[in-house]
Amino acid sequence: MKNVTLKHLASKLGLSVSTVSRALTDSYEINVETKKRVKALAEELNYQPNPFAAFLRKHISKTIALIIPEISNNFFSLVIKGVETICAEKDYYVLIYETHEDYKKEVRITNHLIGGRVDGVLISVNSESDNCQHLQELVDRNVKMVMFDRVVENFNASKVYSDDYDSSFAGVSHLVNRGCKRILFLKAGDKLSTMHQREKAYFDVLEKNNLPKDPSFVKSFVPSKEIDLEDLTKFIVEKKPDAIFCSVERLAIGCYDICNNLGLNIPNDIKIITFSCLNVARLLNPSLSTISQPAFEIGKTAARLLLDEIEGKNLADGFANLSLPSTIIKRDSTRKSL
Amino acid sequence: MKNVTLKHLASKLGLSVSTVSRALTDSYEINVETKKRVKALAEELNYQPNPFAAFLRKHISKTIALIIPEISNNFFSLVIKGVETICAEKDYYVLIYETHEDYKKEVRITNHLIGGRVDGVLISVNSESDNCQHLQELVDRNVKMVMFDRVVENFNASKVYSDDYDSSFAGVSHLVNRGCKRILFLKAGDKLSTMHQREKAYFDVLEKNNLPKDPSFVKSFVPSKEIDLEDLTKFIVEKKPDAIFCSVERLAIGCYDICNNLGLNIPNDIKIITFSCLNVARLLNPSLSTISQPAFEIGKTAARLLLDEIEGKNLADGFANLSLPSTIIKRDSTRKSL
Numbered sequence: 001m002k003n004v005t006l007k008h009l010a011s012k013l014g015l016s017v018s019t020v021s022r023a024l025t026d027s028y029e030i031n032v033e034t035k036k037r038v039k040a041l042a043e044e045l046n047y048q049p050n051p052f053a054a055f056l057r058k059h060i061s062k063t064i065a066l067i068i069p070e071i072s073n074n075f076f077s078l079v080i081k082g083v084e085t086i087c088a089e090k091d092y093y094v095l096i097y098e099t100h101e102d103y104k105k106e107v108r109i110t111n112h113l114i115g116g117r118v119d120g121v122l123i124s125v126n127s128e129s130d131n132c133q134h135l136q137e138l139v140d141r142n143v144k145m146v147m148f149d150r151v152v153e154n155f156n157a158s159k160v161y162s163d164d165y166d167s168s169f170a171g172v173s174h175l176v177n178r179g180c181k182r183i184l185f186l187k188a189g190d191k192l193s194t195m196h197q198r199e200k201a202y203f204d205v206l207e208k209n210n211l212p213k214d215p216s217f218v219k220s221f222v223p224s225k226e227i228d229l230e231d232l233t234k235f236i237v238e239k240k241p242d243a244i245f246c247s248v249e250r251l252a253i254g255c256y257d258i259c260n261n262l263g264l265n266i267p268n269d270i271k272i273i274t275f276s277c278l279n280v281a282r283l284l285n286p287s288l289s290t291i292s293q294p295a296f297e298i299g300k301t302a303a304r305l306l307l308d309e310i311e312g313k314n315l316a317d318g319f320a321n322l323s324l325p326s327t328i329i330k331r332d333s334t335r336k337s338l
Numbered sequence: 339m340k341n342v343t344l345k346h347l348a349s350k351l352g353l354s355v356s357t358v359s360r361a362l363t364d365s366y367e368i369n370v371e372t373k374k375r376v377k378a379l380a381e382e383l384n385y386q387p388n389p390f391a392a393f394l395r396k397h398i399s400k401t402i403a404l405i406i407p408e409i410s411n412n413f414f415s416l417v418i419k420g421v422e423t424i425c426a427e428k429d430y431y432v433l434i435y436e437t438h439e440d441y442k443k444e445v446r447i448t449n450h451l452i453g454g455r456v457d458g459v460l461i462s463v464n465s466e467s468d469n470c471q472h473l474q475e476l477v478d479r480n481v482k483m484v485m486f487d488r489v490v491e492n493f494n495a496s497k498v499y500s501d502d503y504d505s506s507f508a509g510v511s512h513l514v515n516r517g518c519k520r521i522l523f524l525k526a527g528d529k530l531s532t533m534h535q536r537e538k539a540y541f542d543v544l545e546k547n548n549l550p551k552d553p554s555f556v557k558s559f560v561p562s563k564e565i566d567l568e569d570l571t572k573f574i575v576e577k578k579p580d581a582i583f584c585s586v587e588r589l590a591i592g593c594y595d596i597c598n599n600l601g602l603n604i605p606n607d608i609k610i611i612t613f614s615c616l617n618v619a620r621l622l623n624p625s626l627s628t629i630s631q632p633a634f635e636i637g638k639t640a641a642r643l644l645l646d647e648i649e650g651k652n653l654a655d656g657f658a659n660l661s662l663p664s665t666i667i668k669r670d671s672t673r674k675s676l
Contacts, residue, residue, distance in 0.1 A: 285621060
């Protein structure tokens with residue numbers, strides 16, 4: 001099938017190539033009726049702009065990249081939905097890339113984006129490295145960027161995240177209010193901004209309640225690897241925590257399996273609360289108490305900020321820094337012990 | 339930052355532009371040592387090929403698109419993992435697109451891909467329409483295509499799917515063997531190849547076991563919409579099915595909620611089995627019996643077929659048609675009644 005060019009459109013419409021081109025890029029110089037006619041024919045004939053020419057001309061691809069560590073995670077699935085909702089309204093395409101927490105893969109992806117493939121990037125950074133040179137390089141080439149959830153503190157970009165400190169504080173306080181004194185904190189790596197906030201809140205709650213702050217009760221897991229259930233089982237058997245505060249969903253799922261294996265009753269022997277957007281948390285045995293981040297809202301807000309930046313509508317005075325509130329949902333896994 | 343061009347590379351290396359260009363595209367005319375030197379410098383300086391020139395030259399973008407109906411679905415998450423595993427090995431990029439079951443959105447996405455953005459497409463089609471003109475148009479423009487899971491019977495392309503008929507037959511037979519006689523079948527729409535197979539197997543099992551074949555016991559849900567729990571509740575109250583065979587995971591989750599609301603005991607009052615790759619099925623209350631499709635393998639197999647086609651390595655004699663086996667995992671939701 002032959003490609004439809006600007007020339008074809010122009011001759012069919014009896015207009016100049018330049019008029020057709022400006023009509024398609026929504027130039028203010030062209031009147032509304034002409035724009036309508038041109039766009040209708042372009043759609044009818046399935047006209048595809050020459051990507052290289054478009055790149056030279058305006059650097060507007062109407063495409064953004066969404067870079068996330070993992071797709072099979074309910075938090076990120078909901079973020080994707082939020083981003084796609086906004087982009088569909090504004091007629092932008094979304095390319096989704098998964099880093100699998102791998103720094104090198106993240107670099108490879110951003111390199112892929114350098115050639116004018118996208119107008120902007122939404123990113124939740126990997127947990128392996130805090131090197132941001134590859135991100136700076138994109139920004140230097142005029143690719144707009146908004147960070148969400150896992151943000152880099154010193155990086156110049158708008159950021160959208162949830163209230164990790166406050167919601168963790170409330171979550172750990174809930175465990176203390178249920179009588180727990182030996183609370184194990186399971187975190188996903190040591191690099192992420194989100195984990196720092198969650199850990200700080202954990203220790204602050206212990207301090208406020210005059211509970212011992214034992215560093216061995218903080219265990220760090222490598223997000224890109226399988227959870228070492230054997231090691232965690234050993235810890236639970238030896239140290240007998242009466243509660244577990246999990247920073248990510250799959251750690252909580254691992255804990256359910258361990259408790260089932262050990263014959264420990266949740267919540268009577270041990271209580272569990274976790275950061276999670278798992279849609280079946282209410283159907284687990286027992287139903288799982290969660291700190292649910294506003295993932296869909298985070299996606300929508302980050303996408304709105306990015307499209308505004310791309311279209312030159314952002315506030316003149318620097319970058320946005322938005323924290324959105326999470327919700328604590330108390331279920332049977334943190335019910336009062338019998 | 340200035341873009342690195344072929345000219346820069348050539349002058350730094352003391353080679354001609356044409357030699358550098360051919361080295362980067364792995365031409366057989368250039369010796370291995372030279373290729374190594376050129377590629378090393380290109381990587382060091384982060385050389386990005388001019389996308390338009392590359393498009394004209396070879397139509398090799400080393401990028402494929404993966405088009406799926408929804409990301410927040412454990413089956414498709416696992417397919418993505420499989421696809422990315424193969425593509426990472428072969429150094430291909432994967433662009434993930436979500437159609438949300440929307441035919442128009444699928445068309446918009448394939449139009450986006452016409453301009454040489456990708457070398458090939460992996461697609462699991464939407465459930466709204468069986469019009470394939472947009473897919474044919476891509477193939478006509480030499481974009482390679484492999485269909486998986488939800489395939490279109492008469493479309494000329496390689497296809498990878500699971501044994502929907504056989505696994506459904508085994509799943510419904512399992513319910514009959516547990517004594518169920520009034521089995522409700524919940525399907526996701528009427529268009530999909532997968533649903534036809536599952537429905538056929540359902541009726542064949544009933545026939546084989548001399549059970550009544552009541553068409554009102556087949557209920558169809560629109561995949562892109564929320565499930566009408568009220569209507570389904572009414573049916574369950576009135577018709578008193580003793581088992582539910584669900585064609586997709588979220589229908590089973592809806593059934594759990596309904597049974598909880600009605601105070602029906604699973605499995606004593608009603609048994610449930612579903613197609614699902616839900617990773618916490620074992621932790622539900624009660625644990626959920628599943629027909630688990632080999633999603634990861636489907637992703638890997640489809641990706642391998644597609645890359646082989648792109649690289650001209652496919653078999654000469656037409657298209658592949660591969661069915662991979664699912665696994666039935668019997669858990670408490672289909673346990674013998676007390």
